Amino acid sequence: MNQTLRVLIVDDEASQRAGLAGMVTAWGMFSETASDGVEALEKLGKNPIDVILTDLNMPGMDGFELLDKLRNLGDSPPAIVLTAYGSMESAVKTVHELGAFWFLEKPIQASALEALVRRAASHGRLRSDNRSLETQLRYKGSLGELVGVSPKMQEIFALLQQAGPSKACVLITGESGTGKEMVARAIHRLSPRRQGPFHAINCAALPESLIESELFGHEKGSFTGATERSAGCFELAQNGTLLLDEIGEMPAATQAKLLRILEDSKVRRLGGKTEFEVDVRVVAATNKTPDEAVKRGTLREDLYYRLNVFHIHLPPLRDRKEDILPIAESLITLLNSKHECRVTGIAPDVQDVFRAHSWPGNVRELRNALERAVILAGQGLIERKHLPSTFTSPTAEAPVIDGDSVQFRVGTTVEEAERGLIMRTLEHTKNNKTKAAEILGISLKTLHNKLKEYGASATAGAE
Secondary structure, eight states: OGGGOEEEEEOSOHHHHHHHHHHHHHTTOEEEEESSHHHHHHHHHHSOOSEEEEOSOOSSSOHHHHHHHHHHHSSOOOEEEEESSOOHHHHHIIIIISOOSEEEESSOOHHHHHHHHHHHHHHHHHHHHHHHHHHHHHHHSEETTEEOOSHHHHHHHHHHHHHTTSOOOEEEEOOTTSOHHHHHHHHHHHSTTTTSOEEEEEGGGSOHHHHHHHHHOBOTTSSTTOOSOBOOHHHHTTTSEEEEETGGGSOHHHHHHHHHHHHHOEEOOBTOSSOEEOOOEEEEEESSOHHHHHHHTSSOHHHHHHHTTEEEEOOOGGGOGGGHHHHHHHHHHHHHHHHTOEEEEEOHHHHHHHHHOOOTTHHHHHHHHHHHHHHHHOEEEEOGGGSOTTSOOTTSOOOEEETTEEEOOTTOOHHHHHHHHHHHHHHHTTTOHHHHHHHHTSOHHHHHHHHHHTTOOOOSSOO
16 A cells, blocks of 8 residues: 555745655655646656645645646545644635645654545545445445445435444344345445445354354363364454344344444453454344334343434335346446356347246346356346246246235236245245245245245244
8 A cells, every 4th residue: 555655745845845855755655746736747748646745835826726626527536735834824714725634844754744644545435436336326325335226225325425424333134135234334434434344243153162263263262172262253354344234133242242342342352351442333234124113022122222323224125126127227337247258138038938927036136047148148148048947937927926826817827826826825924934834825935945946045943
C-alpha cells in the first residue's frame, strides 16, 4: 500500500517543497510538487493523487483559493493544510468551510504528519469507494453480488447505504438461499472496515461442544484434543466484520456469552484466565422468524434486541420475479468466467420457464440451474434442453390448488406432476416443510431428498 500512495506538495518556497518531498519519499510514498495553486491543479489533472499537502499563504493562487476550487470539483483528494501563520480562525475556515481534511501549524513533526497522511489517504479511498458503490446502486441495480431492480431490492439497497458505514449490529432475515451472506459482505464492503477481514461462521453446522471454541478460541490443554492455542472467530475478524449465520441455532449458554462480548468488546478464550479486547462488527443472519424464535425460547430476547439495530429482510425470489432475469444475467457472466464458457444469454422460452417457476430454493436454486445450463450449453443461448428435466414445461399449465384439490393439465408427465404438487404444497404452507410433508403423506426426509433433486434448500425443520 505504501508504494502506491502519491502525495502532492504545494508550497511557494523551494526549500519547503524539497524538505517535504524528502520526508514523503522516506515514508515509501511518491511525491509531486507545485509552487502554487495553479500548478497544483495542472498536476491533479495529469496524475493520480491520494493526498494534498498545501501551504495557505502563496503568491498567485493561494491555499484558500486552491481549497475552494477543490471543493467545487467535488471529487478531489483530501487536503492537509500546513502553514506557519496558523490561527484558530484559519483552522476553522480551512477544515470546516473549505473542506480540508486537517490543519497543521509549522514546524511539522514528521511522525505526526506521516500518520495523518496515511489516515487521509484511507479516508479518501473509502469516500471514493462509497461514491462508486452508490453510483452502481443507482444505475445498475446491483451491489457486489447482490442484484435487484424490484422495489423491494431498491429499498434494501437504500438501507444498506445507511447501515453499511455505521458501527451498528445488523440482523439479516430471509429464507434459505435468498443471499443473506451476500448482504453481509455488502455491509462489510460499505463500511470503514472494508480493508479488514470478513469472517463467517454457520452456527447450525457446528456441534454444541465445539461452537464456543470456534467463536472464542481456546488455550492449549483447555479440553481433550486442545494440543495448542487456537484463535476464535472474533480474533480472526479483528478490525473487520463477523457474520454469525443461523444465529437461532446457537446454544442458549453461548448466546449469553455472545451478548456480553457485544456489550463489553472483550473475549476470553476457553481455558484462558484473562480477557482481551476485540474490535469486531457483528452481523447476524437467520432463516427463522426472530419474533417466533424469541417466543419459543431458542433466541434470547436481550440478544435479539442487541443484534436488531438494523433489520434487513430479504424477500424470496418468488415475490420479486422481476429480479430473476437480471440476476441470471449477472450469474451467467460469473459462470462463464468460472467454466471458461461463452454463453450469451437465455432463450425466450427458458425466460418464460424461469418466470413461471416458484423457486423454493431462491437465488441458490437459480444459480445451481444456471451452472448446469452454462456447462451444457458451452456457448450461445441457454435453451430448454439445458435445464433439469424437473423444470415445468412452459407449455404445461401449472397445477392449481383449489381448497383440498390440485389440478393438472392432461399431458403433464408424472415427474412434472410430482414436482408441481410438492412446490405448490410448499407455497400453500408458506414453505413449512414439516406441514407440507404431512399434507403430502411423505416423510420429512423424503421431502428434503426431493428438494435436493430440484436444487432447492433442504434445511431440516419447519421454515
